[in-house]
Amino acid sequence: MERVYLVVVVVLVVVAWLSGYMVAQYMGGHEETVPDWCLELKESYGALKEELREINESYKTLLGNYSLLLARLQETERNYSAMLGSYEGLRAKAQELATRLAEALGNLSRLSAKYSEALRKLAEYESLVNALSANYTACVKAKALIESRLIALNNSYQELLRRYEGLSAQYQQLFSNYKELLEEFKTLQANYTELSKEYRRLKERYEALLENYSANADLLTRLVVRTDLWNGYILDEEDFNEFLDSLLAEDTKLARKLSITHEVSGLKTSQRVLRVWSWILSSMGYFPDSYTRVTDPFLYDIHVTHQTWELLNETIAKGGGDCEDLALLAYSVLSATKTSSEKVYLITILIGEDGNKFYGHMAALVVRTLSNGKEYYIVDPAGNYLNGISMAYLVKGVYANGTYWEVPLWAHALSRETKEYLMRWKLATIVYYMDGSQLRTPAYKHFREASQALRDWLGYWAGQLGSIVFDARIRLDTIGFHKIFQNYIDVSSFLEEEQ
Structure with a gap:
């Protein structure tokens, strides 16, 4: 476009120059008479010259615009190259996204199948929940019944525990008495052996006394x-x-x-x-x-x-x-x-x-x-x-509710027969006291x-x-x-x- 415009300008300049030259030659040889067409041509020359000036101004303007457009075109080409690179990258990403989309569609298809299966199972679970809800209601009623029974059993257990502790203490005391009696039995057995020997000696002496x-x-x-x-x-x-x-x-x-x-x-x-x-x-x-x-x-x-x-x-x-x-x-x-x-x-x-x-x-x-x-x-x-220290016979008894009572009877205040009776029937144990405190051993x-x-x-x-x-x-x-x-x-x- 720039080249065409340049050619037109050159042609116009040449035509104007030739027209002027011809007019000058003609005027120099024919000074007296000037034809009309020459005058018209002169006027046209002036108009063309003015138009040429305007065209020249427009050309300069266009040339500036052309330079500006050329710079923009170059920038556009650079941007195009950059956009082309970006396009390639986006295209690769688009292909990757298309691949992922295909995979996602495959996954969506599988998930849809699983969702359908989940819906089916949900329906089954809802039926199970309904059944479990009915069972839960029955369990709540059974739980209330069991709790009432548990309270009754716990009360019975506490009562049995108290009785057990009492019996356990009695057992420990009886076991202790048993060991003491066992030791006493061994002592008595040894005394019996000694008394048997003494009896034989006394019998011999008695027979000698009779003689x-x-x-x-x-x-x-x-x-x-x-x-x-x-x-x-x-x-x-x-x-x-x-x-x-x-x-x-x-x-x-x-x-x-x-x-x-x-x-x-x-x-x-x-x-x-x-x-x-x-x-x-x-x-x-x-x-x-x-x-x-x-x-x-x-x-x-x-x-x-x-x-x-x-x-x-x-x-x-x-x-x-x-x-x-x-x-x-x-x-x-x-x-x-x-x-x-x-x-x-x-x-x-x-x-x-x-x-x-x-x-x-x-x-x-x-x-x-x-x-x-x-x-x-x-x-x-x-x-x-x-x-x-002082010695006492600790007499124990049991109330109807299973609790125990204890009464210490001072040893010196009891007759020999009373003490023998208490120990023979295991109604008491011997304990000791010091400054108001009970002792199990005479310390x-x-x-x-x-x-x-x-x-x-x-x-x-x-x-x-x-x-x-x-x-x-x-x-x-x-x-x-x-x-x-x-x-x-x-x-x-x-x-x-x-x-």
Whole structure:
């Protein structure tokens, strides 16, 4: 287009130039006459020249527009190349998308089949849900019924559990009793064997006595005379001390023949005092002496007293006695089994005016000398006391609802027959108490100071005799030794300093 336009312009320029030249030649040869066509041609030349100028201006404008369009065309070509590259990329992506679309259509077809299958299964599940809903309603009703039954069963279970715990405790106690009885049976069996041997020996002696009746009759007469030695009236302190020496000596001699003496002989002091104390409490009872009429040889009068001192065999035969009888029993067995490092005393709390018509309490005291000090044991069967502990028979019972009750019966307050009955029929178990707390085993206090032992014992009796016991006089007695101390502090000093 640009080339055509250029050719037209050139032709027009040439024509204009030729026209002008011809006019000039013609005018130069024919100055006088100018034809009309020349004038018209001149006018046309002027018009063409003007048109040529306009065309030239338009050409410049078009040339500028052409350059601009050419630049745009080049830019368009570049953009086309870029778009062509993008087109190729898009075409590749379109092919990839077409492939994916085909795969998606395949997947859609498969999913449609699965959807149809899912719809079918959904219908089946809906029918199952309806059936399950009906079953759930029935289950809810059954659950409510089961829960009510469960509550009833749980209540029954709790009741059975309480009864089981009670029975289990009873079983444990029975099993413990069984083991104790088994040990006691073994002991009794051994005692039976020993008694059988003793029986044979006694039978032989009895037969020998029958053969020597006349000699035995004479011996019996002498025994009656010896028994008369224990009858009489105490004249004064010296007479009382002589009587007490003979009584303690006779009781110690009798104690050596008791089975309990053979059982505890050789045991440690701590074990021996516990065994003797337990034996007295389990086989003897506490009761006051019977009222006895005594003739005063000087005033020829009859006195009534309830303080009589009995021999060991009398106490055992009666099944118990008061504090001095049980204290004498404990003293006799412990004295018969003591070692060279031990001393045994009767210890008495004296309360009253100048000791006349006194009331108080008596127990046994064992002092053991060690390489680094001493040990003190206060054996008080009548007071149910041994270095801080007391013994009780724990009687158990069962209420109608299966719960248990327990009542401790103090050992010293029960008769021998009652204690034997409770143990024979397994109605009670032996327990121990210290400072108000129940103990299953007799873990008593160990005193290394005399003052500590005496304070604890007097504190125990202060609850029954009053605080006056701490200010009372204390009497110590053993064979060949009799002394009254003004207070327990003096007794403590004497015991700790004695060699």
